[in-house]
Structures are given as C-alpha cells and as structure tokens.
Amino acid sequence: MKLVVDTNILFSFFKESPVRFIIINSESLGLQLSSPAYVLDELGNNMQKLIKYSKLSRSEISPVIEELKEFISIFPSSEYKEFESKARQLVHDKDIPFFALALKLNCAIWSNEPGFKKQSSIEIFNTEDLRKRFWVFA
DSSP states (O other), X not given: OEEEEOHHHHHGGGSSXXXXXXXXXXXXXTOEEEEETHHHHHHHHTHHHHHHHHOOXXXXXXXXXXXXXXXXXXXXXXXXXXXXXXXXXXXXXXXXXXXXXXHHHTOEEEOOOGGGGGOSSSOEEOHHHHHHHHTOOO
C-alpha cells in the first residue's frame, strides 16, 4: 500500500509511538511511504515544538530526521506541481502538497487531520486505521 504521510504524523516519529513502529516496519508491513519535500521545511520551521513534543535536544533531532528519510521517499515540488490545481479544489493551502503528491502517486494519505476526510477524491487513513489494519499494539 502506498501512502503519502503528512507532517503531524511525522512528528510522532520522534518519540516511541505506534507511528514510529509503523514507519520503521513499513517495508515488512507492505507500505511504501512518501512525503513532499515540504515536510522537511515544516519540521525545521517547527523545531521548538518538535523539541518540546519529543523531549529531544536540537542536536538529537537531526539524526532522527536522517533516520526518517530512510523510510520515507521525499519528493520535490517539481514532481507533483501539475497536480496542485486539482489538490487546491480539495483542501487548504498548507495541505496542497500532500494532496498533489497523493494525486500524482494515485494513493491514499496517512493523516490524523479530521478535515481531510471531508473530501472523497483521496482515501485517508488515520493512525488508528493503520493500527487496526496491521495489528499494531506498540
């Protein structure tokens, strides 16, 4: 199963959680995870929140970001730009890269954002959906 992963999900990778378990075991679970390069900017722009949430120091976060890149394929905006106008019809501005990439890859999105399920063009899975699907109890 191919999934585009949103930034809020990736935040949970920075501490022990079911999200971290699913991402680390994505290959054995049959998942192909992708995100727009925009997520790296969002993680960097929210460094203080990430430090507070994860309880990691700034110097500990960089290696975790590198580890995350081992499991998530990162796509530059040039790869999905042609799908942005269609994505703009589905969601708000900050979420357009996720929907555009999902349209390009013809896949679902992994997000806990309830508003994402208000549209019907792209299937949305939240973490609880994936936990149940893959019997993850971590």
